[in-house]
Every structure is written in structure tokens, then in C-alpha cells.
Amino acid sequence: MLRIEGLSCGYGAATVLHELSMQVERGEVVALIGPNGAGKTTTLQCIAGHVPAKRGKTTFADEDLTARAPQERVRMGIAISPEGRKLFGDMTVRENLIVGGYSRPSGATAANLRRVLDLFPRLEERFGSLGRTLSGGEQQMVAIGRALMAEPRLLLIDELSLGLMPKNVDICYQALRKLRGAGIAILLVEQNLTKALEFSDRVYVMDTGRLVWSGTSGEARSRHDLADLILGHASEITA
Structure with missing residues (x-):
């Protein structure tokens, strides 16, 4: 589905990613993890x-x-x-979602809205509310839903659980499991290492703009040194 070979990118004269090579297969979930400043967000933005x-x-x-x-x-x-979700604060939930489907025929809007609302029933209750009035969890649901309005085959998600209550994190991951079952490939940047390794098939670990390790999620759980790199201690990865 996605193949990256020797990718270097950055901002202006600054190079942030150095010779990055990775792939995501059809229907696969791949986690991209690493410490702050490793280049994870830049990777998604470059893709x-x-x-x-x-x-x-x-x-x-x-x-x-x-x-x-x-x-x-x-x-x-x-x-x-x-x-950071980046919703339009003065637009309603409905309007924020519709913006995500601008590339699709107008006739697909109703069906795509229905799909998003079925995944996130809470948004139906907040359909007419302004984006700036939503909780962090609701904003994340809208951000994911807005991306789904484009009918993606590859969904890029940056920092899903950042700043969210555990209940809302669980709601988002439940929705992603349904998408995974529908064959959508997902490339996920996630600070919650436990969630990332539970949900993904494979893992890439980045540090200072370079890939430093890759393997299956099962292999990652047995590598305590990866947690040392990302979190400064090994307790988050269990064998």
C-alpha cells in the first residue's frame, strides 16, 4: 500500500528526516513510536x-x-x-466533518456522515455544537471522522491519545478496530506505548529523524531497551 525508500525531508534548509525507509501493507496497522522530537509528526506530514x-x-x-x-x-x-486535532472552532461538528469530504462526490456525503456517526455515536448528540465547545475526546473523534469522510485507504493518525481521558482513548481505539476490520490501513503515531503495541501489527521506532528499530509488535514487547529509549524506563513494555 505505502512504500517509502530513502526519504529525507524537512523545513526550509533544515533536514528533519534522514534516509527513512518503511512500508505499510493493505489492511495493516503500523505504529510509529519514539521520543519527542524524533520526527514522527514530520513523517506523517511528509506522507x-x-x-x-x-x-x-x-x-x-x-x-x-x-x-x-x-x-x-x-x-x-x-x-x-x-x-492537536486542528478543528475549525467556529464551525459545527457537522461542518467540520463535511470539510473532510470535499474531495468526494456530494452524493457520498450523507452515507459517509452516517458511517462516522455510527462509529462515534457521541458526535450525533453534538452534531450542531461548535468545535471549540467540545471536550478533547470529542474533538479527537471529529478529527478522525473528518479524515474518514475522504474515504481513505490509508489513515494517518498523529498522537491519538494525547491529553485524553482513558475512556475516550478506548472509544477511539474501538472505532479503529472496526476500520481495521474493513481493510483500511493505519499508520499510527502514539505516545501510549501499551496501546500502540496492543493495537498494531508492526512497529517502527524513530530517534533524531532516523529509524533505529523495526519489528512486530510482539517482538517490541520483549525489547525493554525500546522503552528505555522512548520513556526512560523499561516498565511499559512487558515480555
Whole structure:
């Protein structure tokens, strides 16, 4: 589904990612983890087309993404739920969701809204509420739902659990399990290491803009040194 080969990218003259190579298969869940400042968000933004590549190649469903604009990537089937949610605070839940489906035919809007509301029933109760009045958990549901309105084949999610109560984290992961069952590939940046390893099939670990380890989630759970890198102690990864 997604293949990255020797990707370097950054902002202006600064290079943040160095020779990154990774892949995500159709229907697979891949976790991207690492300490703050490792380059995880930049990786997702580069895949989405918001940060320009300096070197390397990215392909999606065997099509070269390198010169594709962000809106073209959305039409191809890549959508992102960004770090910090980034909702339109003065727009309602309904309006925020509809914005996410701008690349799809207008006739698909009702069905896609229904799919999102079935995944997140709480949003139906808040349908007419402004984005700025929502709780953090509700905002995250809208951010994921907005990405789903684009009918993605690959869903990029940046820091799903950041700042959320455990109950809302569980609601979001329950929804993602349903999407996984429907064959949508997911690339997930997650600070909650336990959740990331429970939910994903494979793991990439980043530090200072480079990949330092990759393997299955089962292998990651047995590597206490990975937790040392990410969290400063080993207790979060259990054998």
C-alpha cells in the first residue's frame, strides 16, 4: 500500500528526516513510536504532502507520490488526523466533518456522515455544537471522522491519545478496530506505548529523524531497551 525508500525531508534548509525507509501493507496497522522530537509528526506530514521531500521516493498503491500535492494524495486515498486535532472552532461538528469530504462526490456525503456517526455515536448528540465547545475526546473523534469522510485507504493518525481521558482513548481505539476490520490501513503515531503495541501489527521506532528499530509488535514487547529509549524506563513494555 505505502512504500517509502530513502526519504529525507524537512523545513526550509533544515533536514528533519534522514534516509527513512518503511512500508505499510493493505489492511495493516503500523505504529510509529519514539521520543519527542524524533520526527514522527514530520513523517506523517511528509506522507500527506504538507512537508516537501528533499530526497527519496514514496509510492502509494504503486503510484509515485513524490510530486503530488496534498489534495491529490487525499483523492488517491490518504487522509490524516493531525496532532492537536486542528478543528475549525467556529464551525459545527457537522461542518467540520463535511470539510473532510470535499474531495468526494456530494452524493457520498450523507452515507459517509452516517458511517462516522455510527462509529462515534457521541458526535450525533453534538452534531450542531461548535468545535471549540467540545471536550478533547470529542474533538479527537471529529478529527478522525473528518479524515474518514475522504474515504481513505490509508489513515494517518498523529498522537491519538494525547491529553485524553482513558475512556475516550478506548472509544477511539474501538472505532479503529472496526476500520481495521474493513481493510483500511493505519499508520499510527502514539505516545501510549501499551496501546500502540496492543493495537498494531508492526512497529517502527524513530530517534533524531532516523529509524533505529523495526519489528512486530510482539517482538517490541520483549525489547525493554525500546522503552528505555522512548520513556526512560523499561516498565511499559512487558515480555
